[in-house]
Amino acid sequence: QVQLVESGGGLVKPGGSLRLSCAASGFTFSDFYMSWVRQAPGKGLEWVARISGGGTTTNYVDSVQGRFTISRDDAKKSLSLQMNNLRVDDTAVYFCARGGARYGDSWGQGTLVTVSS
Amino acid sequence: EIVMTQSPATLSVSPGERATLSCRASQSVSSNLAWYQQKPGQVPRLLIYGASTRATGIPARFSGSGSGTEFTLTISSLQSEDFAAYHCQHYSNWPHTFGQGTKLEIK
Numbered sequence: 173q174v175q176l177v178e179s180g181g182g183l184v185k186p187g188g189s190l191r192l193s194c195a196a197s198g199f200t201f202s203d204f205y206m207s208w209v210r211q212a213p214g215k216g217l218e219w220v221a222r223i224s225g226g227g228t229t230t231n232y233v234d235s236v237q238g239r240f241t242i243s244r245d246d247a248k249k250s251l252s253l254q255m256n257n258l259r260v261d262d263t264a265v266y267f268c269a270r271g272g273a274r275y276g277d278s279w280g281q282g283t284l285v286t287v288s289s
Numbered sequence: 290e291i292v293m294t295q296s297p298a299t300l301s302v303s304p305g306e307r308a309t310l311s312c313r314a315s316q317s318v319s320s321n322l323a324w325y326q327q328k329p330g331q332v333p334r335l336l337i338y339g340a341s342t343r344a345t346g347i348p349a350r351f352s353g354s355g356s357g358t359e360f361t362l363t364i365s366s367l368q369s370e371d372f373a374a375y376h377c378q379h380y381s382n383w384p385h386t387f388g389q390g391t392k393l394e395i396k
Contacts (some may be wrong), residue, residue: 209333217325217376217387218334234290267332274380275323277344279332281376 174198174278176268182282188258188287194251194268194280198200202211202246205272208253209279210264218264222272236262258287291315291379295388301396304367310391312360312377321381324353324362328373336375337362348352364393 180192192208207222221232221242230242241254251268265284269276292315302308312322320340325333335344336354340360350365364371372395377388 184302216389217378219385219387222383222385233385239341272385275335275338275378276325276333276384277335277338279334281332 174270174271176278176280178266178268178280178283181266181285183286184258185287185289186258186260186287189254189256190258190285192253192255192266192268192283192285196251196268196270197251199270200242201249204270206242206244206251207266207269207272207276208242208251209269209276210262210285211267211282212261212264215264219272220266223251224273255285258274258285263287290384291318291386293377293379293386293388295375295377295391297391298389299392300396301394302367303396304369306367306396308364308367308371308393310362310364310375310393312355312388314358314360314379314381317357318379318381320356321379322353322355322360323378323380325376325378326371326373327376333376340389363378367393369395 175197176193208220223230223242237255243252265282267282268280270278294313296311322340324337327333341353350364374390
């Protein structure tokens with residue numbers, strides 16, 4: 173079955189950096205778009221970034237453009253999100269999701285990122 | 290960016306009754322619309338895609354309808370496990386955006 177396991181969350185100061193990772197199993201990773209979706213405490217969902225299979229296409233929501241970088245290693249079945257210049261409003265649970273061309277059909281448990289001084 | 294608006298924010302319904310949740314897009318998204326269920330402390334689960342196609346394993350009591358800018362998620366006879374938050378999401382273009390969610394609570 174599809175499994176997505178995120179890691180790398182934590183507490184970071186404003187302006188700091190963090191790298192999230194997602195380990196995938198149970199499907200042909202390279203065949204799928206992969207995404208990061210976040211949810212601020214008590215708020216709705218926000219699609220942050222997506223990357224095509226093979227990594228040729230990436231897209232970001234405006235609020236993270238230029239600060240976040242999504243990448244993937246299809247050989248290792250791994251997805252990453254490098255987050256730089258973090259802001260307080262980046263505080264959220266970050267979910268790794270399979271999909272991104274359309275919808276997310278499988279989601280990881282999420283990793284909490286807290287940006288606070 | 291397409292803005293998705295869900296109503297109501299909170300819906301109180303008794304078990305066994307029907308629940309109707311609405312989602313409106315600020316411009317046409319055709320049938321490029323998905324619905325997710327999210328229970329407290331859990332991850333979103335895909336319910337519906339293509340506005341009306343149930344995802345794998347989703348019970349028949351969940352149905353989706355609509356196209357263009359107006360969409361509806363109907364749960365025909367509420368079970369205890371259905372009380373949760375529901376999110377709509379378009380995928381007509383980038384960025385994909387979600388509604389703010391509807392919390393379905395027990396009346």
